[in-house]
Each structure stands twice: as structure tokens, then as C-alpha cells.
Amino acid sequence: MITLSNLRVFNQTSNRSGVGMIATILLCSLVICLVTFRCYRYLFDRPTNFPKGPPRLPLLGGYGIMLMINYKHLHKAATRLSEFYKSKLNGLHVGSYPTVLVNDFDTVKEVLNRREFDGRPDMYMVRIREKNFQRRGIFFIDGPDWKEQRRFMLRYLRDFGFGRRLEQLEVETEAEIRTMIDIIRDGSRYEHERGFCGPDGFVKCPEVFFVCFANVLLYVISGERIERAKAESVFE
Structure with missing residues (x-):
């Protein structure tokens, strides 16, 4: 026989189960929203005034999109991106590094002639060439180190006829x-x-x-x- 006390216990148990289920659903929904938000930020978040370009894929970034467009000829992939976004400048991530592609002769000429574009990125692949992980050479560095090593190089190249x-x-x-x-x-x-x-x-x-x-x-x-x-x- 079902008594009143048994009904009360059953009702309390049902309420607790319902509250627990609602809490679980809310928690899962919150986690899904956070993960979705983080994925969206990772794929589409871009630096301020960054040119239009493909989304950022895991590991490869937008470089993976270029490989999918044309694996063997990346310059053709860059041209396709320029045509798709209808812009001479396109921004994408090469891995985690933000990069700008220039797809116009006049714009390339302007970029190469402006001093603010003379800098070189400080990347791990540049430092790994040296035993002490220092930036060396004249192609991958800038600033005072570049001036010092350029001066050294020119001084000794003149012995081989450089400048004459x-x-x-x-x-x-x-x-x-x-x-x-x-x-x-x-x-x-x-x-x-x-x-x-x-x-x-x-x-x-x-x-x-x-x-x-x-x-x-x-x-x-x-x-x-x-x-x-x-x-x-x-x-x-």
C-alpha cells in the first residue's frame, strides 16, 4: 500500500532529480557556448585594421587554406584569395604569426620603399640557426645588430672588389x-x-x-x- 509518506519521499526525489538534470543541462550549455565562442574567436578574430582574408585553422592558420587552394603553386593561391576578397591586400595567419599578402605591383613597390616595413620578425626558426639562439646575419635581423653586421660585411667585401x-x-x-x-x-x-x-x-x-x-x-x-x-x- 502506498502511504502519504512514501509519496512525499518520491516527490522529493523527483524534484532533486529534476533540479540536478536542469543544472547539468545548464552547465553543458554553458561549456558548449564557451567552446563555441573560443573557436569563433580563434577562427575569425583578427588584429585591428587587419586586411580581409581566410579564417585561421588550427596549427597551420590561414596558410592551410592556401595549401588547399593550390598546394604546388602558392603564388596562384594568393592570386585566388585576392580575387575572392576583391582586395590587393589580404591578411592571414601563418601558424600563429599574422601575415599580410600583397598582390599588386605598385603596392609591392610602395611597401618595399617605406621604412616602416624594413623590420624583420623575431621568429624561433631564425634563432635556431645559432648555438646561443641569437639573431645573426643581415637577412633576418634589424636594428643595431643589423647595422653592425652590415658594416662588418661591407668592410670585408670591399677586399673582394665590392663597390668597385x-x-x-x-x-x-x-x-x-x-x-x-x-x-x-x-x-x-x-x-x-x-x-x-x-x-x-x-x-x-x-x-x-x-x-x-x-x-x-x-x-x-x-x-x-x-x-x-x-x-x-x-x-x-
Whole structure:
């Protein structure tokens, strides 16, 4: 027989279960809202005045979108982004690093001529090249360190003719450029050139410049050059 006390106990138990279920639902809803908000912020949050661009994917950032658009030719992917967003400037994240893509000749020229764009990012991949994780060189640093190392480099390069017009060096540079043009126009002649020469005059960059740059630098330092037929050593 069901008594009044049993009904009261059952009613209290039901109320407690209902309150617990409501609290669980509210807590789960709150967690879902927070996670959704964080995901939205991660995907679409951008720095102030940042140009339009693709969302930020985990790990790769917007760079992953570019890889999905055109994995082999990122410059074509950048052009597609410029056409899609109808802007010469596009902003995306390369990993966690905010980056701006410039897709117009005049804008690129303006960027390269303005002093506020002369800086270099302080990235881990730059510091890992040195034993003490210091920023070295002249390509990946800026500020006082760059001025000091540039001064050091110019002082010793003058011993090799830097800053002076050498007729023989100009002749050597012209010969290397003509050789590179022949490779682009006529295609590969030797086995090592097939790795960067494609059909219809297509070549891979920067591989096509390797021998040209190496020979000019080698001539400045030692007065020698590598023959085209023996240039496979440059790619080893």
C-alpha cells in the first residue's frame, strides 16, 4: 500500500532529480557556448585594421587554406584569395604569426620603399640557426645588430672588389645570365637540369638561379667558375 509518506519521499526525489538534470543541462550549455565562442574567436578574430582574408585553422592558420587552394603553386593561391576578397591586400595567419599578402605591383613597390616595413620578425626558426639562439646575419635581423653586421660585411667585401666596377666581373655576370636564359628558352641539356626544367619554358624557382648565383660569387672569391656540364655538384 502506498502511504502519504512514501509519496512525499518520491516527490522529493523527483524534484532533486529534476533540479540536478536542469543544472547539468545548464552547465553543458554553458561549456558548449564557451567552446563555441573560443573557436569563433580563434577562427575569425583578427588584429585591428587587419586586411580581409581566410579564417585561421588550427596549427597551420590561414596558410592551410592556401595549401588547399593550390598546394604546388602558392603564388596562384594568393592570386585566388585576392580575387575572392576583391582586395590587393589580404591578411592571414601563418601558424600563429599574422601575415599580410600583397598582390599588386605598385603596392609591392610602395611597401618595399617605406621604412616602416624594413623590420624583420623575431621568429624561433631564425634563432635556431645559432648555438646561443641569437639573431645573426643581415637577412633576418634589424636594428643595431643589423647595422653592425652590415658594416662588418661591407668592410670585408670591399677586399673582394665590392663597390668597385670590374669589367671582367660584369662580363662573367652577363655570361651567367645568358646561360640561364638559354636554359629557360631551350630547356635542359644535361641530366642535372631536368630537375628544375619543365616543358614549354617552365622552370622551378629558386633552383634555376642556383648555378648563376654560385658562379658569380665563386668568381668574386676565387676567380673561378663551374662549367654548365659539371654544375650537378651545386645541387648535391
